[in-house]
Amino acid sequence: MAQFDGFGEFLAAHTEAWSRLAYVLAGSHAAAEDLLQNALLKTARRWRTISGYDQPEAFVRKVMYHEAISLWRRRQRLDERPVAWLPESPVGHEADSAVRRIALDRALARLTPRQRAVLVLRFYEDRSVAEAARILGCSEGTVKSQTAHALGRLRTLEPHLAELITEEV
Template sequence: MTFEEYAYARGPALIRLARLLCGDEHRAEDLVQDVLARAYARWGRIARTDRPDLYVRRMLVNAHHSWWRRPTNREATVAEPADTAGAGDTAAELAERDELWRQVRALPAKQRTVIVLRYYEDLDDTTIAEIMNCATGTVRTHAKRGLDALREHQRISTTGVC
């Protein structure tokens, strides 16, 4: 597969992953563009791997984490109106979806990455571990902590107990 074929076929999925990771459509597009530019320079080596998509996804996750490490990139993203709503969604469903997404975005970076890769990208723990360059047990730990935080927030908001 040539780089152009790969970029054309997987570009939208990479942008979706980046958008879920960083929560900002424009920054996601910039992130994917940077990653694809770096991948293009190494495409001969990447294409020879068993799973080039896994390699590029790892580049994307690493680039996202590196971006946040830079002191100049501590800006906060603002919530956008949900543009993925279905025609039959009610206001309550939209509000619930928006609140859940705000809570996912509030998770620490690694927990958010695992939650996005597992539940939005539908990847298994082994693949996520390869993308994040960590052990599968670490993936499960981040997933458990992230889900626990989301459940705790849900419990607090439902019962009103702090």
């Protein structure tokens, strides 16, 4: 169908990166799959228009950020909470790294969706404050304050991860 010309190639080129982003935003593989699926459905419906954009992949990322916020709100209504879990006796450097990753994932899951989206944009995607503000549709001051609040909350939730959390806002 002419309506979907180039859509398959577009997916093949970007799906792996979007899957990683969805996992960071959603906090679990199942939620990440739902998040990415919803974003791609919205993209497919408007593909004829989106394919003409300079950076159509940016549209998908923006939809993912907004879907992550919606997912978080639905979870709040259902009072669904992530289960806290850490291995009891890790051994060696690899285990330390795994424990830190689990602790960080657990702490990220307890942030607001806006704070989580800001941290993903700023530190996972290495976006500037201006870029993050444009993507999220808010002011640069909001991005800076949300970044500061999110980093402070991470320090409170997981103080032993302080060396991973920089002051850079």
